[in-house]
Amino acid sequence: MSAARKLAFPPTVSVGGCAVDGLRGSFEMASSDASRFQQGIFKLVDQTRFRKDLVQLLPRLRRFALSLCRDAGDADDLVQMACERAMARSAQWMAGTRLDSWVFTMMRNLWLSELRSRRVRTGAGQVDAAESDELRSDVGGEEALQGNQIAALILSLPEGLAATLLLVSIEGHSYQEAADVLGIPIGTVMSRMSKARQVMREKLATVGGSVTP
């Protein structure tokens, strides 16, 4: 507790006291939970912090949802369901572990059951990503590839590759952590990463993206 209190925020971030409070919650939660509980701080405070942390995670949760569903509408629904579930189960979250991975895992479970029930309802799987409107961005030409064009290519990867790529390359999960979140063997993470890179390389080459950094 004393360590957390001592924390002086960088002067450049000091505009408005509320800003500092907003962030302070996140590392108290990450690092000094044991001492906080010893001090007997109320559960209400935990709830508040938990929600704050969840709100801060939202953009990344949505990106993960997008990489899973590859459809913007589904992704938003999934984030909403996952946040509701996360709050309902916040007591089960092990403080000190990664909140993002915990919610990611929840999202993947929710998405799997959604896919299952869709197959039952319609006798078909998800909408083929290649047919979704969002992916019809006009890629190509002489200009440098735009971020949204590359995003469209990523979302048109075969199922499972985009989410694996995101977890490992961008979210900094190890192969084991990614395997845990996605519920697949570690070897599958490795082969998906390699496959994803090769397929992306081909896709980028077709649309004229230079693959030299």
Next chain:
Amino acid sequence: MTGRIDPAVIDRISAYLDGALPTGERAKLEALIARDPAVAAEVEALRGVDALMARGFQDMLDRPLPLHLARAIEAEPQGAEPQGAGPAAAESGVVAAFPHRMSWLSAIAASLVLVGIGAAGGMLVTRALAPGVEVVTARPGWLDDVAEYHAIYARQERHLVEVPAAETPHLETWLADMTGVPFRAPDLTSMGLTFEGGRLLVAGGKPVAQLMYRDAKGGVVAVCFTAGGDAAAGEGRTGFTDRRIGAFDMVTWKSRDAAFVVIGDADRPDLRAIAEAASVAL
């Protein structure tokens, strides 16, 4: 090009880029890269793919976030509304821009905006307003945040660090507590670097320790780390991965319990050597 490289080698290159190869295999692959130009070219090509993909994922992060998502958290009945957040944000003057009831959640959103502005180009969080739409975007991985911080702090002559090197024992205890990563601040004098001290950052939503070093010419190099390692590292470390973000070069690696990065100006030729020395000392 790819055709003449064994597919198994291609998979290993991919794992190598992710820092996921065990030490022995890593050394073998590095030897192969050194003697086979085709393999070296493949590594470079895949690094290029990675860089472009990062841009695509950044785009996904920057997309507007519909308000109802944030509201989903707000509307959840469990727990009570905290006191205090509303008035604090109300004083900031941002409230007027909100068409919605001033709730604790909008207060948080407003405070996030302030962080974005306050970070002066650091852009931890930014926000755009459109009718009925509220956008909260965060920078992606912790490495991007580390780069942003470095851009700000490496330029500070007098305020390079928060806790000076003279208080190293306190600094070590404090940062170890906050990050959950026990460590000793590495002595890098053999690399021509003087330890200046350190501070705590929040990067990628996690507490990150930042240790600052200065060379004879005034160049600043930081060693940063955060909890979350790679079990595969065992007692040692994963391979080094080189990255460039903006005007900075980085070398990253993981131990079993933590992720590390050494960051300095993009033209430094000695970053790998520094990373090597730091990884041993940490």
